Amino acid sequence: MKEWTKFIIVFLSFLAVAIVLAILFLGNKPFSEAEQAAVEKVEAEGLLDEVERAYVYSSSAQSVTVLGTDGEGRIKAAFVPEEGEIEALMLEGQVTAQQAREIVQEDMEVEEILHTKLGMEEAGAVWEIAFLNEAGRLNYVYLLAEDGTWWKRILNL
Template sequence: MMNWIKFFSAFLLALAIVLVTIIFTNAQKPFSAALQNAEKSVQQSGELLSIEHAEIYNGTISMVTVFGKDEKGIEKAVFVDEKSGKILDSVKLEDGIDSKQAIQTVKSELKVDKILHVTLGVEGEYPVWEVAFKSENGKLNYVYVFFENGEWWKRILNL
């Protein structure tokens, strides 16, 4: 009788591990596909010669920001519409602040407990850094900082 209990316990554990793995893999497929399509679109257009990484930005328009270097070796960020694969805009990274400076801008005025993510995207016609963080009281906050000069654009606090 004890062997049957061990067998069913091991079987249920293995089944749970397999199901969690399948669910997690299927949940990641849309994000992976969006990143791969954006990278392919950027390379085919010739905007970037080499790609370092890409990240998804969900603002008024969902887009993928692809970071890399162009044929002259200049580091750029290219913004690609997630749905159509159309290139929306691009910026030279040397023309604005980096993610660390965006975080410092936020930390200089607000009490930050934990940074969740920092993502570059476009709102309207301006590139912005979206800084998502938890404050000391455990509340979720989103702060948008202009890429070009590091000034505040919008704050969504204490969610």
Template sequence: MLNWIKFFSVFFLALTSVIVVTIFTSAYKPIASVKTSAIEKAIQSEQIAEAEYAQPYNGIQTFVTVFGLDSKGEQKAVFIDENKKEASFEEVKLTDGISSDVAIEMVSKELDIKKLLHVKLGLEEVGPVWEVAFKNENDKLSYVYVLFEDGQWWKRILNL
């Protein structure tokens, strides 16, 4: 009897593990597909010769920001709008603005960051911005948008 209990316990644990892995894998496929497509578009437009990584950005419009090197070896970020079929997309040289580390530093000078969730480069109506998402000392979700060009604060959404 004890062997049957052990068998069913191990069987259900293995079955649960397989189901969880399958669900997470299938849930991640759409975003992985969008990232791959954005990287291909950035390379096809010849704005980036070698892609390093891509990250989605959801603002007023949804973009995938592709980071990489252009043909001259300069680091760039290209904002790919999956809905447009343009030959070229908006881009910025990463040396023309502040880095993500500087954006985090600027936010942490004025606000207490308990846990940093993410920092993403995106495109808004004012131009490129760093979106800094974090939890504050009260465990409330906050977003701060810092302008890429000069590090000025554009928008704050605090204590959600």
């Protein structure tokens, strides 16, 4: 009887791990496909020669931000919306992700930064910084990439 109990426990544990992995893989698949399609579109249009990273940026409309370098070695971002034209932005002279995080950490009570993403909004290119404050509450702040000024704050979620 002991062996059957061990077998059932091991089997259920294996099954639980398999289900969790399947859910994670299938849940991330739409994002991965959107990122890959955006990278292919940016490369096909010749906006970037070398892609460093791509990620989904969600606001009123979902888009994919593709970061990399152009043919002249300049750092550039391409914003690929679900519908519409691709917008490109030279990142030289813009606020960097590290600078945006430092601005937020100076002005807010930041316990842990969850992510920093560059995206396109109606105000222009913005850095979205998601973080937990010292009370453990979720916060989203947006800084203009052009000069690091505050654009929007969504606090204490």
